[in-house]
Amino acid sequence: MNHAPFIWASYSIGTVVLLWCALAPLTRKKSVIRDIRKLNQIEERNRDPNS
Amino acid sequence: MTIEQQSGSMGSAFFALLRRDLLLAFRRRTEMLFPIVFLLVVVSLFPLGIGPGPQLLARIAPGVIWIAALLATVISLDGLFRSDYEDGTLEQFVLSGHPLTLISLAKIVAHWLVAGLPLVLLSPLLAIWMNLPIESLGVMVLTLLLGTPILSLIGSIGVGLTISLKRGGQLLSLLVFPLYVPILIIATAAVMAASDGLPYTAFLGLLVAGLITSVTLAPFAAAAALKISLS
Amino acid sequence: MLSVSKINFERYFEPVFEPVSFELKAGQLLLVTGTNGCGKTTLIRVLADILHPTSGDFVERTDSMGYVGHYLGIKDDLSVIENLRFMRDFLGTSNRSCEEVIRQVGLGRVSEQLARTLSAGQRKRCALARLLLSNTSLWLLDEPYSNLDQEGVDLVDEMLTDHLEAGGACVLATHGNHRPEWADAQDYRLISGAAA
């Protein structure tokens, strides 16, 4: 039996899982920063009429 | 009026709680029967699903009965702390000054008497249904007698952790089944060894060791879990 | 009896209320007031050691605490008297009989009934009976007047007076209308953490 496809398959699964696992927090970070910006904007808008 | 709590002994608190839980279970005796009926139904489905061949049934009997016992235990576990959590009794327990570990242990014992012991008593019937050799029937009952308390003890930790969730029951099975793996392996191995006429006392010894370990550790973990769930 | 310094509790990383400090001695009553959602229940639960404060210290705290909260801790499937008998055995207190406290809170007529048949006010009275039975020195009462009729409100006041005269102390959280009469009462206005 040719072993190569199994080796390639397992290494590609490994790469995909590890890449996904590494990239997931980065996309999460982007959306978190977007949230925080929105919060900041709301706060600034609320502060303006008072001053 | 003397303002100083005459803190009662822990033993009397333990038995008061045990008695109350048994009384409550008796008042709700129909609900108490559900896990037992569940066990009967699940085991009876196996011959229907895989055919009534006595040889095959005898071979899978220990596994089937034990897995059905695991499922029935998990079904009954959800009621272990839920009503005390929801009606505020658990908060009163925390305030009582009695250690939560002792309280958990009393409730676990009550749970086993109500949900675990009937499984043990019912197992000879299941063994006959599943065509288990008569010589290993005693071992089957023994493994359940030693094993079901462990299931209640370990399960109590999972219940303690999921009690604050509305749909905790579904998560509970995910949390506790992996922890039940060693018991399942050892208990079924004991019964199979007995069926094959091999020595099985070592397996029972392992179960006893497991029971002692879980009695000493699980109530502490369950108490910690309850404390977290109350916050 | 109870002394706390800068107690704070955070939920979702926001303080629930402004840091709380006070000292409560025997015979004193602390009235915790504040708007809805300012954290009265949370504070009482922190004081009761059900919740762990995020920061701050308990300088002093008695172990002998009785608590009546929103969830009363009464088993529906037990009768009033069974509920109390269980608590008596569980707590190991024996200074007063269950029948006596049931009569005091005015549940004599229903003492053999299952708790599930009681009205909200009657259940509250049952919880108050347990409080009397528990023989504790520090009472933590969360909205004890809710669901009670005038007679019940008077009952709570009476219980409080007896308790404080006997050298007990009490923290009582209430949102307002009624306040018990007691000379040595302090007011504590709880401020929501979000207001800061």
Added chain:
Amino acid sequence: MNTNVTTMNKEKARKNWLVMFIHKMGSPPWFYNFAGKLIPWLWAIFIGLTVWGLYLGLFKAPADYQQGESFRIMYLHVPAAWMSMMIYTSMAIMGFIALVWRIRIMEILAMCSAPVGAAFTIIALASGSLWGRPTWGTYWVWDARLTSELVLLFLYLGVIGLYNSIDEPRKAARAACLLAMVGAVNLPIIHYSVKWWNTLHQGSSISVTGGSNIDPSMLWPLLIMAVAVKFYYGANLLTRARVKLLEQDKRKGWVKNLVKEHKS
């Protein structure tokens, strides 16, 4: 209570660098910056070691006389399996510290470990099953290692599931940390009972690590890979912890300032 104790002991803490380090770790902005500086180095070491290890393993090492080429899956499978166990253990240890001393950063680190550990478990399972096809002729055999890995995956899923089901983040973290500890106590029992169950039922005798005496030229790449994935774990864990910290402290001043600076 915690904070007060730490402030009272501040003088004492200064003298002990370890206590000081833990104290600093508890400060979110400090941790955020410190981790931010560390992460690129960890990634660099990981990539360097992986390239070196895989070059040796996939191109330099000779084929195994018994298993043929398929043994090369070992360089992925074995480090992943080791990591899955190690991460669970470290998660439980961090969970223990978090529970006993109520340290928030430890709660975060423990909870951010779970998905990384689960990822390694999935890799160990997938590569194990792909190795099984040419060796045993089937994708799945209830072999001791694969079975333990499967149970381990359930344990990870339990921790992640519990953490995500409870709303209040700190309560969720404390509950899941406790579960991780319970799981860690059970893990060796599960591992040995599964191993023993496997011999009892006469399971497959060849395993991925091979019964054959391993040639040093095959062993080196394995060790290099095992070290490399530890750096992956470190880098990934710190990245996740930083994001979690931002998310939890989004209303706090330091995060607001950080984001404002980030914008400019």
